[in-house]
Amino acid sequence: MVRFLAAQHSERDGHRQRVVPATFGIFGHGNVCGLGQALEQDEGRTMPYLQPKNEQAMVHAAIGFARARHRLATFACSASIGPGSTNMLTGAAAATVNRVPVVLLPSDTFASRLQGPPMQALDDPAHGDLSVNDAFRPLSVFFDRIARPEQLLSALPAAMAALLDPERAGAVTLSLHQDVQGEAYDFPQAFFAERTWTVARRPPAEEELSAAVEALLRARRPLVVAGGGCVYSDAGDALRRLAEGHGIPVAETSAGKGALAGDSRMSVGGIGHSGTRAANRLARQADVVLCAGTRLIDLTTGSNTLFEAPGVRFVGLSLANFDARKLAAVPLQADARIGLERLADALGEAGHRPSDEWLDEVAAAKGDWRAALEEDRRPREGERMSQHQVVQALNAAAGAGDTLVVASGTPHVDVHKAWDTREGALVQMEVGYSTMGHEIPAALGVRMAQGDEGEVYALIGDGTYLMGHTELVTAVQEGLKITVVLIDNHGYQSIHALQRGRLDRSFGLEFSFHVDYAANARSYGCAAFEADTPEEVEQALEAARAQELPSVIVCRTEPHRLMLDSECWWDVGVPEVSTRPETAAAAARSAEGRAKMRWHG
Ligand SMILES: Cc1ncc(C[n+]2csc(CCOP(=O)(O)OP(=O)(O)O)c2C)c(N)n1
Ligand SMILES: [Mg+2]
Numbered sequence: 001m002v003r004f005l006a007a008q009h010s011e012r013d014g015h016r017q018r019v020v021p022a023t024f025g026i027f028g029h030g031n032v033c034g035l036g037q038a039l040e041q042d043e044g045r046t047m048p049y050l051q052p053k054n055e056q057a058m059v060h061a062a063i064g065f066a067r068a069r070h071r072l073a074t075f076a077c078s079a080s081i082g083p084g085s086t087n088m089l090t091g092a093a094a095a096t097v098n099r100v101p102v103v104l105l106p107s108d109t110f111a112s113r114l115q116g117p118p119m120q121a122l123d124d125p126a127h128g129d130l131s132v133n134d135a136f137r138p139l140s141v142f143f144d145r146i147a148r149p150e151q152l153l154s155a156l157p158a159a160m161a162a163l164l165d166p167e168r169a170g171a172v173t174l175s176l177h178q179d180v181q182g183e184a185y186d187f188p189q190a191f192f193a194e195r196t197w198t199v200a201r202r203p204p205a206e207e208e209l210s211a212a213v214e215a216l217l218r219a220r221r222p223l224v225v226a227g228g229g230c231v232y233s234d235a236g237d238a239l240r241r242l243a244e245g246h247g248i249p250v251a252e253t254s255a256g257k258g259a260l261a262g263d264s265r266m267s268v269g270g271i272g273h274s275g276t277r278a279a280n281r282l283a284r285q286a287d288v289v290l291c292a293g294t295r296l297i298d299l300t301t302g303s304n305t306l307f308e309a310p311g312v313r314f315v316g317l318s319l320a321n322f323d324a325r326k327l328a329a330v331p332l333q334a335d336a337r338i339g340l341e342r343l344a345d346a347l348g349e350a351g352h353r354p355s356d357e358w359l360d361e362v363a364a365a366k367g368d369w370r371a372a373l374e375e376d377r378r379p380r381e382g383e384r385m386s387q388h389q390v391v392q393a394l395n396a397a398a399g400a401g402d403t404l405v406v407a408s409g410t411p412h413v414d415v416h417k418a419w420d421t422r423e424g425a426l427v428q429m430e431v432g433y434s435t436m437g438h439e440i441p442a443a444l445g446v447r448m449a450q451g452d453e454g455e456v457y458a459l460i461g462d463g464t465y466l467m468g469h470t471e472l473v474t475a476v477q478e479g480l481k482i483t484v485v486l487i488d489n490h491g492y493q494s495i496h497a498l499q500r501g502r503l504d505r506s507f508g509l510e511f512s513f514h515v516d517y518a519a520n521a522r523s524y525g526c527a528a529f530e531a532d533t534p535e536e537v538e539q540a541l542e543a544a545r546a547q548e549l550p551s552v553i554v555c556r557t558e559p560h561r562l563m564l565d566s567e568c569w570w571d572v573g574v575p576e577v578s579t580r581p582e583t584a585a586a587a588a589r590s591a592e593g594r595a596k597m598r599w600h601g
């Protein structure tokens with residue numbers, strides 16, 4: 001398995017790279033003498049090994065790396081039987097939900113069963129072959145259980161095919177019985193030969209292209225919603241040509257943040273519940289929405305309330321048939337870049353011209369949003385600095401060659417809303433699964449993809465830090481420099497705000513004990529800084545850039561101050577009944593939002 005994985009390469013647009021250039025693993029009795037022995041014997045010659053501190057985290061690192069490599073490379077993750085393996089389940093879900101390839105190698109029971117029920121395993125009276133690793137099945141785009149070594153002859157190539165298929169990328173899981181890991185088989189030499197998997201760019205079918213062009217030609221107020229698919233397919237230039245040539249504003253989902261890189265009059269920023277008021281204002285008026293490389297989650301569509309213009313129609317540009325047909329869209333099943341290029345060509349040939357009226361509305365929406373953001377950034381008398389000010393300082397400090405990772409809490413909302421991608425720093429947002437604890441290990445993966453150049457930032461809340469910060473130890477140990485900007489607001493304040501807004505109550509979401517985060521970070525060997533003002537944040541960012549060590553910058557902010565809202569509703573389950581009148585009244589307001597939900601087909 002190690003030799004096979006080391007020989008696999010992907011190739012797109014003539015660029016070839018190793019598919020699995022390294023393996024992470026935590027060893028237990030289920031893998032130390034099996035896969036662990038193979039990695040030890042390899043001595044890192046073909047397969048470098050990295051030791052993380054938590055199995056879930058190593059999958060997040062693989063996701064960060066894979067996204068930075070636009071899904072053309074990833075890491076393998078080996079875990080021991082039982083808890084080591086099930087610790088990877090959240091990582092598997094995050095990968096598959098976000099359609100990002102990772103290779104998971106959980107260890108499994110004995111295939112022979114001569115040992116009796118093994119420790120750390122299910123002992124199911126009704127299903128002799130059931131194991132905890134079956135929980136990976138719904139979270140994997142490919143799952144196989146290896147009960148004989150020669151099964152690898154078919155399982156590994158099938159796993160590679162699934163891994164590098166952009167239409168169905170996600171977690172690829174090979175569950176390895178612990179006794180089988182050590183069994184021998186005379187594999188043919190050809191199995192270990194270098195192999196290149198070409199990732200082709202699929203063009204659209206002509207009839208789908210004509211229908212999509214026809215829909216766009218009829219549009220008076222068109223809008224593009226650009227998702228992660230645009231980023232992975234390097235569609236930035238194609239997006240710009242279509243948008244600027246034909247007067248189509250581009251709104252970005254979280255995964256699509258920065259899809260339209262650089263400065264463009266057609267860029268209107270994030271869309272949906274965490275988006276800009278500019279994008280949402282245009283979305284409410286749009287008559288044709290080109291959804292490019294997006295899954296259209298509820299955060300993006302405002303739980304299906306945002307696209308409210310009567311008769312609004314959709315064009316679904318996606319490699320995945322499943323996504324291309326959402327919202328009863330005219331499907332355009334293709335690689336995002338090729339699809340956008342063909343659309344721009346066809347609109348150009350048809351003599352399509354932008355509508356001045358719509359261009360004016362785009363400019364007005366952007367202008368109003370910019371003014372509102374500026375107002376929101378102002379410090380308030382008697383308050384600590386706001387998170388908005390921290391985001392602004394980080395945005396100003398990050399430039400071309402740097403990458404920011406965000407995933408959960410108010411950091412993801414604020415970055416989606418207010419981060420200006422014109423400065424050139426890349427942004428990697430994991431909001432598909434929005435897993436707390438993703439950011440620090442994912443930043444390690446980004447660092448490994450990026451090499452020594454540029455900074456890699458993780459912007460996280462204190463809640464996220466407490467849930468998953470021990471990969472800082474891995475960062476120090478492996479010499480992977482990252483800079484963690486930690487917002488100390490004394491609790492799970494994003495959810496606290498949701499609770500106060502929808503229930504008018506405060507319960508269980510603030511911390512009763514104050515942690516000395518800087519001391520904690522220093523104890524792991526990191527450099528640590530503390531900041532109470534935007535100037536101190538700037539200085540700490542500068543000092544962190546000069547550091548060789550991983551850094552943690554603790555920013556103490558006003559706990560209940562949120563960035564201005566997006567003017568886009570989002571549904572959460574609320575109680576129909578409560579003994580508290582204020583809760584009943586607040587929850588009833590959700591019915592007003594629900595009444596606006598539309599079924600588009
Ligand atoms: C693993 C996981 N558990 C729970 C949640 C639900 N959740 C979303 S944001 C959040 C609070 C995050 O707190 P913090 O990191 O301090 O950020 P803040 O909300 O204060 O901005 C929680 C509990 C989640 N996204 N992921
Ligand atoms: Mg917090």
